[in-house]
Amino acid sequence: MVYYRKYRPQTLDEIIGQEHIKNALKKAHESNRLSHAYLFAGPKGSGKTSTARILAKMINCEVGGPCNKCSTCLSITDGSNLDLIEIDAASNRGIDDIRELREKIKLAPTSSKKKVYIIDEVHMLTTEAFNALLKTLEEPPSHVLFILATTDPHKIPQTILSRVQRFDFQAAKEEEIIEYLKNVIKIEKLKISDEALNLIAKKSEGSFRDGLKILDQLASSGNEITLEDVENIYKSGKSEDSIKLLNFIADADTKSALEFVTELSERGISLKEFINQTLHTLRLLLLIKHDTKKDESLSGLSQKLSSPQIVKIVNSLGIALEKMKFVSIPTLPLEIAVVESCQEQEVPRGERVSQVPQGEENNIGNKPRDTRDTSKPRDISNELISPAIPAPISxxxxxxxxxxxxxxxxxxxxxxxxxxxxxxxxxxxxxxxxxxxxxxxxxxxxxxxxxxxxxxxxxxxxxxxxxxxxxxxxxxxxxxxxxxxxxxxxxxxxxxxxxxxxxxxxxx
Ligand SMILES: [Zn+2]
Missing domain, CATH: 3.30.300.180 (DnaA, N-terminal domain)
Structure with a gap:
């Protein structure tokens, strides 16, 4: 089992930090004064969803607390509980989704005391969906508990905020992530140096989940983890990978470029680190092109790309880096940047001639356009951006x-x-x-x-x-x-x- 599932906290006490939230929830539960609607706000990986599930157990556990032994607790843990409904607002953001929810809410719980709705990334809902949700929050059936979770509370309408009890989760401190990971390290019998553990905590940027993911990835190749192993995770998206991707872009090979992004993501490479690395490579390319630097490993690539083309890729990647903070599909911004950059390469020859310094046309001018198979359902280039347009465009x-x-x-x-x-x-x-x-x-x-x-x-x-x-x-x-x-x-x-x-x- 992946660590992320295996080590998800199952009681409030297992959650590290967030003391004020844990205390408030415990007290409310003991005195039977839980609210019918909560908003959990805070950065990713800070424990919002874990807390929400624990709260669902507190309410519906057959022996009155998360015992993690009764059938209700166990079914919540393994995700089979019919009265716990988790909705990802990022993909169900429309009014129809909320209307459907409003219809279903009227039905009594199947086997538990209350139906618990966890709506994750709730700020992604459309205005219409918020309005529909509001009506439900105004007159909630007594058998329903709402837990809304968000990384962006300022995007939530005031009308909604005034109807929920809000808890603000703090990003995990490095020492908290260390404490959390040390527990896992002990159970998994891993050997890891303090420096290595510190680096993981630092790179997790306040997210328990990210820290756990990195540890999981490292442990998959051996029980002994060194500082070098950790460094490699962040470096493995190193210059060779950047050069490879830039070559695909220079060749306008959208398909290979997208497949490579998927591969990087599957290798567990931080795409953020990768983009930064690629920006670094692009900077070197610019310096090489203007004779301020020499680098054998980049000479092929610097022949293929003109300065304006490099600048355009830099801009696309810069935008991707920004968008990364907000999207729910982590690879998407890089994929869009890649598709845009590849198409930039394909676009109008007439336009390109003026961009390409003398002597470079041969390398890129006559590329066969990739013939896209439109029957493929997941060709992102067709979904996101129009197909390459032959020049001149009338x-x-x-x-x-x-x-x-x-x-x-x-x-x-x-x-x-x-x-x-x-x-x-x-x-x-x-x-x-x-x-x-x-x-x-x-x-x-x-x-x-x-x-x-x-x-x-x-x-x-x-x-x-x-x-x-x-x-x-x-x-x-x-x-x-x-x-x-x-x-x-x-x-x-x-x-x-x-x-x-x-x-x-x-x-x-
Ligand atoms: Zn229980």
Whole structure:
């Protein structure tokens, strides 16, 4: 069993630190005064979900505390308890998910006293979903306990905050991580030097979970762990790996590049460390290109990439590093950066000639475009970004791309602004001229809403993602799909739906 499962704390006492939270929960439990809704806020790996599960046991244990022996406790530990519902808001963030939850909440627990809902990363919910959740929190059935967990409490609406009891988890201190890991080391009969253990604690950045993962990984190759072994984990994503990835990018080999990111992640390499390492390599490449440094191992790569191309990869990786703090799929930001960089390599030859210093065209100019197999369900390059566009790109081609990607554009907008998506469905793509997409809408009401800065910014940013360059949106009033005699009443006719949508857009 992986350490992360095996050593998950099963009682409040097994949780290290967070004393104020443990005491408060114990007292509330003893005096039968537990709240019906909690918010656990704090950094990743600080014990929020573990505490939530323990709280579920405290409430539903057959002998009145987490005994970890009764069938309820055991079923919570092994994840088979039907009255403990864990929802990852990062992937179930829409109103439909919350509506479904509201329906199911009415049903009584199957075998326990209470149904416990743990909603992880709750800040990821959409506004509509928050509103639906709020209604549930306002009138919670007595057989339900909510535990909301988040790494980003400031993104949670005040209306929700006012209805929950909030606990703030602190990032684990290095000595706490050491204490925690020492216990595991003892049980697993591992031999590890103090320096090695200190380095693990330092690199865990306040996360028990990260520390445990690293230890698990190290232990898989032997019971004796040295400082060098630990250093290797952070270094193994070293220059050779960076050079390898940059070569794939230089060859516009998206497939191999993405597979390599997966491989790095499976090797347990910290992608953050890896990106930093790659940025370091890119810096060396720039210095080499400008004759301020010499490095044999990088000469091949420095031939393949021009300075502007290096700068663009640096920018993409910088963005990936930022995004990493927020996403729930840790590999995603790097994957996006890789896809973007590869496509940058494929894009317009006309454009590239000006970028490529003399004598370098031969290396990169005539690359066969990779033929993507569209039947593959998980080709991330197709999901995230439009396919490479042959040069020169005319407005006519842009319009084809936009039409081709329209469904994707709408899908992307939907989770951010449900109503805008609904409105866009009713608009018609007219043309694309001088970097502006012209949409035809049936009512002036539509026009006003689509031209509101909030809607426009969202649509334009999704368009920019699809087209790979910035684009503006403009709307024109078209023919109204109504009979003449209704014209006078047109806006009133459509009132309910449109006014509702408009108010949602302007108030959300
Ligand atoms: Zn029990």
């Amino acid at each position: 407005d006519a081609q842009e319009i084809i791309i936009i039409k081709d990607k329209w469904a994707y554009i709408l899908e992307t907008i939907k989770p951010y602004n449900f109503s805008l998506e609904a409105l866009l469905k009713q608009s018609k793509i007219v043309s694309f001229e001088s970097e502006t997409l012209i949409l035809e809408v049936p009512y002036s009401f539509h026009k006003r809403i689509l031209e509101a800065p909030k809607s426009r910014e969202l649509l334009e940013s999704v368009l920019a993602e699809v087209l790979g360059k910035s684009a503006k949106v403009s709307t024109v009033l078209g023919t109204r799909p109504v009979r003449v005699e209704e014209l006078a009443n047109v806006e009133v006719a459509a009132d309910d739906e449109i006014i509702k949508i408009a108010s949602e857009i302007f108030n959300s």
